[in-house]
Amino acid sequence: MRQGLTAASARRVARPTPLRQAVSDALAELIISGTLEPGQHLVEADLAEQLGVSRQPVREALQRLHTDGWVDLRPAQGAFVHVPTQEEATQLLGVRTVLETYSAQLAAQHAKPEHIERLWQLQQEGMDALAESATHRLVAANTALHTYITSVGGNDVLAELITQVGRKVRWYYTPIANSRSKGSWNEHARLIEAIAKGDPERAGEIMRKHTERTRTYRKAIEAEAASA
Amino acid sequence: MRQGLTAASARRVARPTPLRQAVSDALAELIISGTLEPGQHLVEADLAEQLGVSRQPVREALQRLHTDGWVDLRPAQGAFVHVPTQEEATQLLGVRTVLETYSAQLAAQHAKPEHIERLWQLQQEGMDALAESATHRLVAANTALHTYITSVGGNDVLAELITQVGRKVRWYYTPIANSRSKGSWNEHARLIEAIAKGDPERAGEIMRKHTERTRTYRKAIEAEAASA
DNA sequence: ATACAAGCTCCTGCATACAGAATCCCAAAC
DNA sequence: GTTTGGGATTCTGTATGCAGGAGCTTGTAT
Incomplete structure (x- = not known):
């Protein structure tokens, strides 16, 4: 079967969704909904426990939220919900x-x-x-x-x-x-x-x-x- | 000393730059310069060794580069330099x-x-x-x-x-x-x-x-x- | 009472360790 | 020669461990 595939059949099958994305989405939702208030300190360990995962995926999610502008990352201090002006x-x-x-x-x-x-x-x-x-x-x-x-x-x-x-x-x-x-x-x-x-x-x-x-x-x- | 600080003096002192940022900048530079070619598979361990750090900061850097659109992250396959069309x-x-x-x-x-x-x-x-x-x-x-x-x-x-x-x-x-x-x-x-x-x-x-x-x-x- | 300093606690940042998935290689069968 | 299956390898994704730093608390001196 060396022939090319149609665009439809080439669509990739469902891959296991990385945990970090689920965490990222969850946190974004919590921020938008106001559950996590602007300026609040986001402690990795706490979030990890609440979401039932380890700190690692939480960290990666926070990275993403940072580049998207939802949280501020202060070096050696951690993540804080961005305060909109x-x-x-x-x-x-x-x-x-x-x-x-x-x-x-x-x-x-x-x-x-x-x-x-x-x-x-x-x-x-x-x-x-x-x-x-x-x-x-x-x-x-x-x-x-x-x-x-x-x-x-x-x-x-x-x-x-x-x-x-x-x-x-x-x-x-x-x-x-x-x-x-x-x-x-x-x-x-x-x-x-x-x-x-x-x-x-x-x-x-x-x-x-x-x-x-x-x-x-x-x-x-x-x-x-x-x-x- | 409870009085307010002037804008100048309030500027934060030099904080230790997070390693992840240095790694992120370094990788971005390598991508822009073409050292890392489009489509190339970025193996975390290799990058880590080359840059003299552990996989952790490399991963976080890749996260950032992903949201900025420089690399694509395929689940369970890792990072690939984005191929521009x-x-x-x-x-x-x-x-x-x-x-x-x-x-x-x-x-x-x-x-x-x-x-x-x-x-x-x-x-x-x-x-x-x-x-x-x-x-x-x-x-x-x-x-x-x-x-x-x-x-x-x-x-x-x-x-x-x-x-x-x-x-x-x-x-x-x-x-x-x-x-x-x-x-x-x-x-x-x-x-x-x-x-x-x-x-x-x-x-x-x-x-x-x-x-x-x-x-x-x-x-x-x-x-x-x-x-x- | 207020300012200051030492000690403590908590948290981040980085490194390491481990399990599961994907790919690759090679041998065997058609 | 081509295909198929199994096993080894490699790499990711997640978890855990550890050192250093920041901030808070308490005790002390002014």
């Missing part, structure tokens, strides 16, 4: 905006009819969740839509970056992320229309304003919180 | 363009007279290197200029991303990176002028075209190589 949040939103804008432009350039169809499906899913006020579903639908737009663009490097940045943004803005849902999904509709027309200029511009709006919202919320 | 290179250039464009816009918005002065200094350094045909200095000057522009923009998150993406781009295009130097530094001059005028639109546009040109160049070089 307001400045950092603002910068992150700016970066996300340019990345998502580019993503929308690429999508508009590469979209095919079947992609457009799928986009409208995801849009509908979001509208349904909105009607039911199902917050969790709404957030999921929002993520799914944005992710799909990026995948239509076909730039994997970009997709990877957006995923990372997106996770951080969600961490910073868990509470306010969904409050402006209605308007957000109107914008989504217009965005899909632009992509369907193959109009990168317009698609990019809509996405830019769409993501910029998070920043405006943040300011409003903060002002409100300050005066309350 | 043409597709990936193209995608990377696209991402770099949007990031650098944003960087230029921010710089134009935030630049102060002393920044402009420094920019012209760096520009001069590049011109000098160009005149002497000092390739290494030229590349260094180019990096320094771009890096400084980003720092003027003041977005650390962006800076971090650009650094990562930039290193990869340099890896992919080591041979051709400097071939179009002359025109490149003319563009730099116009870019600085735009930043000095505080014109984000124009600065962004110049940077966009500036980085886009790498892509054009690549195509030309490849066509040439193919016909030769």
